[in-house]
Each structure stands twice: as C-alpha cells, then as structure tokens.
C-alpha cells in the first residue's frame with residue numbers, strides 16, 4: 001500500500017512518522033514545494049527505521065507528482081497553519097489555491113486515490129476537493145473529528161480523574177472553534193454515561209476546552225499542533241489500509257444525512273478499504289440537532305467564499 005503525504009511540514013512529517021512506526025504500509029511519499037524539504041524529512045525519518053523497527057520506505061520529492069503515481073491514499077496537509085489569535089477560517093485565502101492545485105496533481109497521477117483532507121479550514125477544503133477533484137464522494141474524507149474526539153477524551157479523562165483508556169466520546173459537526181459538537185450525552189466511562197460522574201460546571205469545562213483545543217495549543221506553541229493531528233491521520237489511513245471498518249467521525253459530503261445537503265461536516269462513518277463505507281446515523285438530542293444546524297450554517301457561509 002502506497003500513501004502520499006503532501007506537505008512535509010509539522011503535520012505531514014508527524015503523520016508520515018506515525019504511519020511508518022505502525023508499519024502497515026509499504027511506502028510513504030512526502031511531497032513539498034520547498035526545495036529539498038520533503039527529501040530531507042524523508043531521509044531523517046528513514047534513519048529512524050532501524051532504531052524504531054519499521055520497514056516502511058519513506059521517500060521525498062520537491063513537487064514531482066510522478067513519484068506519487070499509484071497511491072492508494074493521499075493526505076493533504078499543504079498550506080499555512082494559523083498563528084495565535086487567528087481562526088482557522090482566516091486561512092482560506094491562501095490555502096484554497098494550494099489545496100486545489102495539489103488535488104489536481106494527485107488525481108492526475110493516482111486516479112483511484114482516496115484523499116484525506118487536513119489543511120484548514122478543513123470542512124471547506126474537503127468541500128473544495130469534492131467540487132474540483134472528480135472523485136466519488138466515498139473517496140474524500142476530511143480529518144477533524146478523529147482529532148477533536150481525542151482531545152475530548154483527554155479533557156474527559158482529566159475531569160473524571162480517570163485513565164484515558166477508560167473513556168470514550170466523539171465530536172461531530174464542524175472543525176472550528178465554535179462549530180464543534182462534543183457529544184457529552186453519549187460519552188462514557190467504561191459504558192457508564194459520564195454525566196453520572198461530572199457536575200454541570202465540569203461538563204461545561206470539558207465541552208469548552210474541547211472546542212478551543214486547537215486554539216489553546218496554537219497560543220502555547222506559536223503555531224498549530226502536529227502530534228495529535230498526525231496521529232489522528234495515521235489512524236484513518238490505517239483504517240483504510242487494513243480495512244478495519246472503524247467508526248470514526250470525519251468531515252463528509254452530506255446528501256440529506258443529519259438534515260444537511262451539499263456540505264462537508266463531521267459525522268460518524270465506517271472507514272475501510274473503500275474509504276467511507278457508510279455514514280452512520282445516530283440520534284441527537286434536540287439541543288445537539290440545533291447546534292449541528294448552526295455549525296452547518298457557519299460552514300456554509302465560509303464555503304460561499306469559494307470560487308471554482
């Protein structure tokens with residue numbers, strides 16, 4: 001299985017590293033526009049192979065997409081990250097051109113590829129890939145929910161004073177500071193609803209900290225996060241490569257599901273060898289339905305800035 005990762009920056013390199021460490025792919029190709037950068041990252045990562053015990057072959061290229069030919073999965077991380085104080089939506093001006101160009105190059109050389117979109121504003125970038133790539137909708141998956149759910153579980157474990165392995169929870173809707181919807185009503189500690197353990201103030205804390213998880217890290221780091229994003233992508237790539245049929249919240253093109261049409265938003269889906277095997281319909285509370293619709297309205301407004 002060959003995987004291409006476009007953008008050899010913080011997220012791209014981290015994702016390539018996690019994929020290699022898990023050793024389920026034969027080849028990872030890193031692509032970047034900065035001369036020699038992807039080649040350098042690939043060489044550095046390959047020099048960890050004997051230390052970390054993996055056989056995945058990692059190569060790098062400066063914009064030569066012929067090297068990506070025949071990729072089964074491609075991850076788009078190319079584009080600028082936000083700085084402290086910015087929203088993800090503010091990145092659209094620069095990232096739209098980059099994502100459009102990269103998508104065309106990927107599809108030209110790998111017409112059967114499954115694309116995982118990471119660049120922000122991710123829900124809008126995933127929508128852009130749907131509108132410009134010509135790929136069927138089950139082959140375009142936005143990464144946001146996997147990361148946001150991991151952050152939700154981190155905050156739940158903190159509030160519960162529990163090990164993270166005891167905790168389960170999912171975040172759907174938009175990958176934005178205001179549009180994320182952590183599903184507290186469905187979160188559990190070993191099958192017991194977390195609402196049995198957390199008071200209202202603790203519940204509010206978990207939800208709010210989850211939603212601004214990316215912004216909190218951006219403030220601390222001066223740029224946005226990469227370890228958890230890279231790990232989240234690697235989980236999705238593995239679900240495809242190993243046909244795991246895992247249920248992962250992803251930003252997908254909706255055609256009536258959750259009352260929405262012609263928009264990419266985070267919903268639970270079964271991820272396997274074909275990409276999206278199925279969108280899973282779960283019952284939301286009235287309040288969650290309202291918040292989902294509000295998130296959709298906000299993403300739709302950002303999508304309105306796109307020109308195809």
Ligand SMILES: NC(=O)C1=CN([C@@H]2O[C@H](COP(=O)(O)OP(=O)(O)OC[C@H]3O[C@@H](n4cnc5c(N)ncnc54)[C@H](O)[C@@H]3O)[C@@H](O)[C@H]2O)C=CC1
Nearest residue numbers: 007009010011032033078079080081118119120122143229
């Ligand atoms: N969806 C999500 O959950 C997350 C999304 N992100 C987004 O991912 C993107 C990348 O973030 P970082 O890796 O931290 O940024 P970075 O600046 O470290 O890396 C981006 C890389 O893309 C490259 N690049 C730019 N234009 C290119 C092109 N046309 N072709 C190939 N490569 C190109 C740059 O040279 C750079 O190396 C940002 O837009 C960020 O907001 C980051 C974390 C999580």
Ligand SMILES: O=C([O-])CC(=O)C(=O)O
Nearest residue numbers: 082088214215218224225
């Ligand atoms: O916060 C950002 O801009 C990057 C991102 O999407 C995340 O880490 O969730």
